Each structure stands twice: as C-alpha cells, then as structure tokens.
Amino acid sequence: WEPRRAPTTNPRRSRSCHIRQANHSRSAARSIRYNHPLPPSSRQSPLHPSHTRVQTKKPPSMTPKSSTRGARKVWLGLVTLMTTLAMTRAFQLLPAVARRAVISTSTRHVARTSSSIQSSRISRAVTIGSSPSASCHSRMTRFMSETASPATLSDERKAELESKIKDKGDDIRKLKEDGVTKDELGPHIAELLALKAELDPSSVPPPKKKGGEKKKGQQQQKQKQPTQKQSKKQQTDDAESDYITPRAENYSKWYNDIIRVCDLAETSPVRGCMVIKPWGMSLWDKIRNDLDARIQEHGAENAYFPLLIPKSFLSKEAEHVDGFAKECAVVTHHRLTADPGGKGLIADPEAELEDPLIIRPTSETMVWHMFKKWIVSHRDLPLKINQWANVLRWEMRTRPFLRTSEFLWQEGHTAHATSEGALADSKDMLDQYADMCEKLLAIPVVKGAKSPSERFAGAEETFTIEALMQNGWALQSGTSHFLGQSFGKAFDVTFQDAEGKQQDVWGTSWGVSTRLIGALIMTHSDDAGLVLPPRVAPVQVVVVPIPPKKNDEEGKVALNNALDKLVADLKGAGLKVKVDDRDYVRNGAKYFEWERKGVPLRIELGPRDVKSGACVFKYRVGAEGKETISLNEVATKATKGLDSLQEYLLDSAKERLAGSMNMMGTYDQMKEALEKDEASEYNGPGLYLVPWKCDAANEEKIKEECKATIRCYPTDVNEGGMWEGKKCFYSGEDATHMALFGRAF
Numbered sequence: 001w002e003p004r005r006a007p008t009t010n011p012r013r014s015r016s017c018h019i020r021q022a023n024h025s026r027s028a029a030r031s032i033r034y035n036h037p038l039p040p041s042s043r044q045s046p047l048h049p050s051h052t053r054v055q056t057k058k059p060p061s062m063t064p065k066s067s068t069r070g071a072r073k074v075w076l077g078l079v080t081l082m083t084t085l086a087m088t089r090a091f092q093l094l095p096a097v098a099r100r101a102v103i104s105t106s107t108r109h110v111a112r113t114s115s116s117i118q119s120s121r122i123s124r125a126v127t128i129g130s131s132p133s134a135s136c137h138s139r140m141t142r143f144m145s146e147t148a149s150p151a152t153l154s155d156e157r158k159a160e161l162e163s164k165i166k167d168k169g170d171d172i173r174k175l176k177e178d179g180v181t182k183d184e185l186g187p188h189i190a191e192l193l194a195l196k197a198e199l200d201p202s203s204v205p206p207p208k209k210k211g212g213e214k215k216k217g218q219q220q221q222k223q224k225q226p227t228q229k230q231s232k233k234q235q236t237d238d239a240e241s242d243y244i245t246p247r248a249e250n251y252s253k254w255y256n257d258i259i260r261v262c263d264l265a266e267t268s269p270v271r272g273c274m275v276i277k278p279w280g281m282s283l284w285d286k287i288r289n290d291l292d293a294r295i296q297e298h299g300a301e302n303a304y305f306p307l308l309i310p311k312s313f314l315s316k317e318a319e320h321v322d323g324f325a326k327e328c329a330v331v332t333h334h335r336l337t338a339d340p341g342g343k344g345l346i347a348d349p350e351a352e353l354e355d356p357l358i359i360r361p362t363s364e365t366m367v368w369h370m371f372k373k374w375i376v377s378h379r380d381l382p383l384k385i386n387q388w389a390n391v392l393r394w395e396m397r398t399r400p401f402l403r404t405s406e407f408l409w410q411e412g413h414t415a416h417a418t419s420e421g422a423l424a425d426s427k428d429m430l431d432q433y434a435d436m437c438e439k440l441l442a443i444p445v446v447k448g449a450k451s452p453s454e455r456f457a458g459a460e461e462t463f464t465i466e467a468l469m470q471n472g473w474a475l476q477s478g479t480s481h482f483l484g485q486s487f488g489k490a491f492d493v494t495f496q497d498a499e500g501k502q503q504d505v506w507g508t509s510w511g512v513s514t515r516l517i518g519a520l521i522m523t524h525s526d527d528a529g530l531v532l533p534p535r536v537a538p539v540q541v542v543v544v545p546i547p548p549k550k551n552d553e554e555g556k557v558a559l560n561n562a563l564d565k566l567v568a569d570l571k572g573a574g575l576k577v578k579v580d581d582r583d584y585v586r587n588g589a590k591y592f593e594w595e596r597k598g599v600p601l602r603i604e605l606g607p608r609d610v611k612s613g614a615c616v617f618k619y620r621v622g623a624e625g626k627e628t629i630s631l632n633e634v635a636t637k638a639t640k641g642l643d644s645l646q647e648y649l650l651d652s653a654k655e656r657l658a659g660s661m662n663m664m665g666t667y668d669q670m671k672e673a674l675e676k677d678e679a680s681e682y683n684g685p686g687l688y689l690v691p692w693k694c695d696a697a698n699e700e701k702i703k704e705e706c707k708a709t710i711r712c713y714p715t716d717v718n719e720g721g722m723w724e725g726k727k728c729f730y731s732g733e734d735a736t737h738m739a740l741f742g743r744a745f
Contacts, residue, residue, distance in 0.1 A: 165199065251682045262597050272394070285538075286536045286538065290436060290440050291432075301384065303387055313365035317486060323457020327361055328359070331353065333353065361393045371491070378498055381505065382414055400518070422484075429510040430480040437478070441516065442649040446468075451696075453696045454710060462479055463482075464476055479510065479511065487507050524652075530598030539577070543603045544591065547583070547606075566603070573638065575638060601642060603617060622644065661687055665729070671706040692736070693736050709741070709742070
C-alpha cells in the first residue's frame with residue numbers, strides 16, 4: 001500500500017523526499033513481482049517515465065483511527081525515519097569520541113520526532129506495505145535503545161568504566177602470556193565486552209541473528225566440510241612440518257620425525273616399503289664401502305643371484321621353509337591380460353606358472369643350488385661368496401629402516417670342509433660386524449649366541465650383535481649363522497677329500513642390513529636432529545661463506561681466495577667437505593639445515609674473518625659454543641676435533657650401555673619394569689643380565705607375561721663361566737647360561 005501523495009509540483013518538496021519516494025516505488029514494484037496484492041497503476045512516476053507508480057485503495061484494517069491527520073502525517077513520519085537512518089550510518093562512521101558527543105543531541109531529536117503513537121502507526125503501515133521499510137524501522141528502534149543509555153552516564157561512572165576496562169585488558173594480556181587456554185580466557189573477555197558495551201554500546205558488534213532450521217542445517221553442513229578439509233590439511237602439514245617431537249614426549253614419533261625432517265627416507269605407494277632418499281642412501285653407501293673392504297679381506301668375493309627363487313627350492317630344507325613360509329611373496333603368473341569385464345588388468349589364466357616363484361626372503365637355497373655345481377674337490381674349499389642385494393619379507397607392522405617388507409642388505413655364504421672351519425668363519429665375521437659398528441658407527445654392541453628358539457631357520461647356531469637404543473630397548477644389528485651340514489645335505493653338496501672319499505660340506509651365512517641406519521639414528525641423535533659420527537657422515541665439514549657487501553669487490557676476491565685455500569687444506573687432510581654458497585638461502589637457515597642433517601663440523605668464513613686471518617668452528621655436539629681458529633691451522637684442528645667427536649660419541653654410548661645393564665635382578669623386578677615399557681617411552685629400564693636355565697617353554701611364558709625376550713647369551717660372561725653355581729632367576733633350577741633379557745625392536 002502506498003499513501004496518497006501530495007502534488008509533485010509542490011516546490012516545498014525536498015530532493016530527499018523525491019529520493020525516498022523513488023525508493024518506495026521500487027519497493028512496491030518488487031512487491032508486485034513477488035505476488036503481493038498490489039494492483040499496478042498506469043500512472044507514471046514523476047521522477048522518471050520508466051518508473052511505474054503503484055497506487056491502491058487502503059484496506060479497511062489499515063485506515064487510521066484519526067482521519068484528520070491523514071496520509072500527510074504518515075508520510076512525514078516516514079521521511080523523519082529515513083533521515084534518522086541516514087544519520088545512523090554517518091554516526092557509525094565517526095570515531096568513538098565524536099560519537100559520544102553526538103549521542104545526546106540525536107537522542108533528543110529522535111524523541112521529539114517519533115512519539116509512541118506515531119511510531120506504532122508507522123510500524124503497522126510499513127510492515128504491511130513493504131519489508132525493507134519494516135527492517136529500517138526495526139534498525140531505527142534498536143539504534144534509539146542503544147544510543148539512549150550513554151547519555152545517562154555520569155562523568156564519574158565513565159571514568160570508573162574506563163579504569164576497569166584498562167585493568168581488565170591488562171589482566172587478559174597477562175593471562176595470554178601465561179598460556180591460558182581459550183576456554184579459561186572466555187569469562188574474562190566476556191566481562192571486558194560488557195564493560196565496553198556499558199561505556200559505548202556502538203563499540204561492541206551486535207550478536208548475529210539465528211536463522212531458520214534450514215539455514216542452520218546448511219551452516220552446519222558447511223562447517224563440517226571445512227573440518228574434513230582441515231583434517232586432511234593437518235595430515236599434510238604433519239607430513240611437511242619440520243617439527244621434531246622431543247624424545248621424552250614420544251620416542252617412537254621422535255624417531256619417525258628424524259627420518260622425515262632429515263630427508264633420510266619416506267613411505268612409498270607400496271605398503272611396507274620405503275623410498276631411501278639421497279642423504280639416507282649416502283649413509284648406507286658409507287657402511288657398505290667400509291664393510292665390503294672387510295668382507296673381501298675376510299676372503300669372500302662378491303656375486304649376484306636371482307631375485308626369484310623356485311618354490312620347490314624352499315621345500316628342500318624343512319626348517320628353512322617353516323621359518324619363512326609366512327613372510328614369502330609368491331609369483332604365480334608370468335603375464336597380465338585385459339579384464340573381459342573392462343575392469344583393468346588381471347593375471348592371465350593361461351599364464352599360470354607350473355612352479356610358482358618366491359621373491360627372495362634370503363638366498364641360501366639359490367646359493368646352495370649353485371654350490372653343488374661349483375664344489376667338486378676339497379681344493380674348491382673354502383668357498384666364500386657375498387651378495388649386496390634387496391630382499392622381501394612380508395611384514396604386517398613396519399618401522400622405517402628397522403623393519404620393512406623390502407630392505408637392502410649384504411648376505412655372505414660360505415662352504416667348508418670341516419665343522420671347525422665353518423664355526424670359526426661365522427665367529428670371525430661376527431667380530432668384523434662388531435668392530436665395524438664400534439669404529440665406524442660409534443655403536444658399542446654385546447656379542448653373543450641366540451637361544452634355540454631365536455635361531456635362524458635351519459641353523460645349528462646363530463651369533464648376534466645387540467645394540468642398546470636410547471629408550472632402553474635392544475636392536476639386533478647383525479647376525480652370523482653356523483648352518484652345520486643341513487643345507488649341504490638338502491642340496492646334495494659334497495666334495496672329495498684328500499683321501500678320495502665323498503664328504504658333506506659345512507656351511508655358514510652372515511649379514512647386516514639397512515637396520516644399521518636405524519641403530520645409528522637411535523644411538524646418537526637428539527631433539528635437534530640427526531647426530532652423525534664423523535667417520536660415517538657423508539659430509540664431515542660444511543663451510544658457510546658469509547659474503548661481503550655488494551660493492552665490495554676487493555672483499556669478494558679476498559674471501560674467494562681464502563675459501564679456496566681453506567677447502568683445499570681440508571680435502572688434503574682427507575676430510576669430506578661441502579661449501580654451501582647458496583645466495584638464495586639465509587645463513588641462519590643454512591646453519592639450521594646442516595645441524596639437523598647431523599654434519600659434525602660447520603665452519604663460518606666472512607670478510608672480517610679473512611682480515612683477521614681466522615674462521616669460526618661450530619661442532620654439532622661434544623663442544624659448546626663456537627671456536628675461532630687460525631686459517632693456517634684449519635686442517636689440523638678440524639682433523640683432531642672430528643677424532644675427538646668420534647670418541648665422545650662412542651664413550652657416551654658405552655656409558656649408556658653400562659648404565660642400562662641390570663645385573664642379577666629378580667624376575668619380579670624385571671617383570672614390573674618391562675611389562676609396561678613401550679617403545680614410545682624414553683630412557684626405559686634397559687637390559688637384564690641374569691642366570692638362566694635354557695628352556696623354550698619358560699622363555700615363551702616370559703615373553704607372554706612381560707614381552708621380554710632373550711637377546712643373547714653374552715659371549716664374554718658365558719665363556720668365563722659366570723653362570724656356574726647359580727640358580728635360574730625364573731625356575732629356580734641350576735643355571736646353564738647367563739642370559740640377556742630385554743625389550744627389542
């Protein structure tokens with residue numbers, strides 16, 4: 001409904017009145033579009049020929065009670081209302097001080113021009129006539145109620161409120177600095193907002209209106225969708241984050257973080273298999289080079305055997321089959337074909353293998369098959385072969401480097417004419433492994449023999465080296481097996497001795513794997529990242545030159561000359577050096593990166609250092625702070641410092657091993673300490689060296705009760721007869737060995 005208008009030619013009508021009339025005409029036109037009962041009129045708007053004026057007869061229910069006031073009074077009220085709304089918008093744009101100055105005047109103006117009777121009439125008319133006008137009126141009413149209260153505040157009350165607001169703001173800032181949670185902070189913030197609202201209502205945003213149930217459902221759905229995206233993003237952020245979980249918080253997560261952050265390896269699309277990245281592979285290369293020289297010195301030669309092994313080969317050695325049957329991956333077909341149903345590729349039914357092939361879990365069967373061809377006479381013995389390869393053992397629970405389905409390793413296989421020769425060979429190789437761990441990796445180990453239930457499948461004796469990790473768990477780091485004549489007989493490998501008689505050969509096998517990288521990480525690294533002993537580090541010294549100012553050409557030449565000489569001296573001393581001269585990376589970021597990667601020594605060289613004839617040394621661990629070293633002594637000092645660092649890491653690991661060796665404890669003490677010990681716990685109870693009567697059934701019971709296993713029968717204490725005269729700590733019977741119990745990876 002539109003009230004009757006005064007003649008448009010009235011000169012007293014203001015421009016603002018014309019504007020309001022045009023807006024009201026548009027509202028009426030929209031009302032017609034949305035099927036409001038407003039019959040259109042053919043009359044044209046005085047403002048523009050294209051504007052259609054809508055005029056209807058007033059419904060009886062909307063006829064004013066007092067006809068003397070008429071439509072003119074109603075229109076005057078609308079004009080007043082719209083004008084005040086314009087003032088409201090302008091008022092909101094003013095600063096807080098200016099708003100307070102305007103409040104009292106605007107309040108008196110609103111009170112004069114909007115009496116309660118007139119407001120109710122306008123409200124009824126506008127609500128029925130057009131919804132935009134109704135919302136305008138409601139906003140005006142809210143404005144009147146909000147702006148009326150500040151005018152009543154006294155100066156004393158205002159000063160009191162301002163003081164309280166300042167104090168409360170200081171309290172909230174202090175709570176935030178103390179790390180208080182949002183929930184605990186909520187009541188304080190609400191109190192602050194209440195004080196601000198009392199002093200200046202316009203400074204506090206009004207609460208959002210609640211929509212209908214449909215809108216609520218849509219909002220909830222929209223909120224759920226971002227939550228799912230946020231959860232995926234969180235997983236991605238975790239994978240890409242450079243944060244390292246502290247060991248004391250979660251040792252297992254710390255280990256995984258070190259591998260990820262230091263670019264050692266990452267997961268692959270194949271479950272249980274990892275991608276070894278260049279920095280991790282360079283560590284394996286160092287281990288392989290050192291060990292390969294030892295193996296060749298031991299008399300073995302490198303060879304390579306097929307990845308695929310006929311299933312019938314495994315069946316020839318019964319114990320061997322039982323030991324690996326559950327871990328084997330089997331190839332049953334030799335080609336693929338298109339699925340007739342159009343669902344991609346399938347194994348071709350016509351290409352099924354008569355004898356399925358096993359992806360090698362180990363190569364004993366293939367090697368001994370070839371030994372039968374190569375060994376004829378005693379002159380062919382001993383025969384020692386080594387292979388650097390990958391193997392596949394299907395694992396259900398995997399850890400990078402420690403236990404993966406596919407891993408890299410070295411496996412040696414030897415054949416001998418006598419039992420003594422084979423046994424001596426297996427022990428000698430174990431000594432080589434232990435010496436390599438100690439001298440190259442700075443990892444002290446315990447050498448010993450496995451219990452019968454822990455032996456390699458098909459072996460008569462298994463020897464092992466056990467290392468202690470920082471969380472108190474053991475890690476089997478290398479094994480050597482005395483196979484006896486089992487594989488020789490299974491594959492009919494014989495030789496003609498000096499007297500012309502046919503004899504069965506005696507065999508051994510021995511190996512270490514990329515598990516040694518896991519041992520290296522967990523023995524030395526800290527919360528700041530990887531820590532590498534200098535002898536195994538791919539980069540022993542990283543040099544970070546600090547460039548002079550852009551226009552200092554003389555300084556650049558001097559720096560480059562000094563840098564070239566420094567690097568040449570270090571390389572001349574046999575050190576592996578890298579110069580990080582990336583100009584797009586800040587020096588601080590370079591320091592951070594190489595520290596995390598475990599580089600033992602960082603050297604900083606800048607223009608001022610060149611002028612003073614010195615440089616700055618910073619070791620990864622073992623020495624606090626920086627050292628200023630003369631450029632003439634760099635090579636000597638670096639070599640000596642890195643040797644000291646190698647000894648420091650080995651001594652620290654030996655001290656940890658000795659401190660974690662619990663001697664002669666009772667079973668109850670061990671059970672209480674180990675049954676709740678988890679891999680994620682840092683600095684656990686360690687290992688238990690106790691008298692033991694060899695019993696597979698009791699060994700299994702202990703494993704079930706407290707998850708502890710016999711890591712080995714340590715060689716030194718058992719050869720010394722330490723077990724003699726002692727009772728088994730579990731059964732109470734006479735001991736047969738000194739056994740080393742503990743949790744293990």
